[in-house]
Amino acid sequence: MDDYKFLFKVVLVGNAGVGKTCLVRRFTQGLFPPGQGATIGVDFMIKTVEVGNEKVKLQIWDTAGQERFRSITQSYYRSAHALILVYDISCQPTFDCLPDWLREIEEYASSKVLRVLVGNKIDREDREIPMHVGEEFAERHNMYFLETSAKESDNVERLFMQIAEDLMKQARMTNIPRYDPNSQNINDSTSNDSSCCSRLN
Numbered sequence: 001m002d003d004y005k006f007l008f009k010v011v012l013v014g015n016a017g018v019g020k021t022c023l024v025r026r027f028t029q030g031l032f033p034p035g036q037g038a039t040i041g042v043d044f045m046i047k048t049v050e051v052g053n054e055k056v057k058l059q060i061w062d063t064a065g066q067e068r069f070r071s072i073t074q075s076y077y078r079s080a081h082a083l084i085l086v087y088d089i090s091c092q093p094t095f096d097c098l099p100d101w102l103r104e105i106e107e108y109a110s111s112k113v114l115r116v117l118v119g120n121k122i123d124r125e126d127r128e129i130p131m132h133v134g135e136e137f138a139e140r141h142n143m144y145f146l147e148t149s150a151k152e153s154d155n156v157e158r159l160f161m162q163i164a165e166d167l168m169k170q171a172r173m174t175n176i177p178r179y180d181p182n183s184q185n186i187n188d189s190t191s192n193d194s195s196c197c198s199r200l201n
C-alpha cells in the first residue's frame with residue numbers, strides 16, 4: 001500500500017549531457033544505462049525512501065538540457081520543492097552556464113526552493129573544474145554542494161537522501177500539510193495545524 005506521508009518534487013536542470021538522466025536512473029533503478037539518449041522535454045521517476053520512521057515519496061523530474069526544450073522545462077520549476085543544478089566537472093562550458101541557469105531558477109522557481117549544485121562525472125580523469133571552484137560558487141549562491149559520479153555511484157544516494165531529509169525538516173518546521181493518500185482532503189492530515197485559516201465544521 002502507498003502509505004507515504006510526504007511527497008516532494010525534485011527537479012534536475014543543467015546543460016545537455018551533464019548526466020542528469022544517469023543520476024536519476026542510478027538513484028531510482030541502481031543502473032548506469034549505456035547509450036542514454038538525450039531527454040526529450042521532461043521525464044519523471046518515483047522513489048519512496050525512508051527518513052527516520054517516515055516514508056517519503058520523491059517525484060524526480062528529469063528535464064532536457066537542450067535549449068529547444070527550455071519553454072517546456074521552465075514550467076516544471078514552479079512546483080519544485082528542490083532543484084538540482086548539475087554541471088560536468090570535465091566540461092568547462094557546463095560550469096560557465098551556471099549563472100544562466102540560476103537566472104532561470106530565480107525567474108521560474110519558488111523563492112523557497114531548496115537549491116543544490118552538483119558537479120557530476122568525478123570518475124573522469126580529465127577534470128576541468130576543481131572541487132573548490134564548485135564549492136565557492138555554491139556558497140556564493142546559497143546552495144548545497146556535492147560532487148557525484150552516476151557511473152561509479154559516488155554520492156548519488158547521499159544527494160537524494162540529503163534532499164529528502166532537508167525537505168522533511170523544512171516541512172516539520174513550517175508545519176506544511178502532509179500528503180495523506182487515505183484522506184479526501186490533501187491538506188487535512190497535519191495533526192495540529194493551528195495556523196490554518198479556515199475550517200469546515
Ligand SMILES: Nc1nc2c(ncn2[C@@H]2O[C@H](COP(=O)(O)OP(=O)(O)OP(=O)(O)O)[C@@H](O)[C@H]2O)c(=O)[nH]1
Pocket residue numbers: 014015016017018019020021022023033034035036037038039040063064065066120121122123124148149150151152
Ligand atoms: N564518466 C561518466 N559519464 C557519465 C556520468 N553520468 C553520465 N555520463 C555520460 O554522459 C552522457 C550524458 O548523460 P545523460 O544522463 O544522458 O545526460 P543529461 O544531462 O540527461 O542530458 P540531456 O538529457 O540531453 O539533458 C552519457 O554518455 C552518459 O553515459 C558519470 O558520472 N561519469
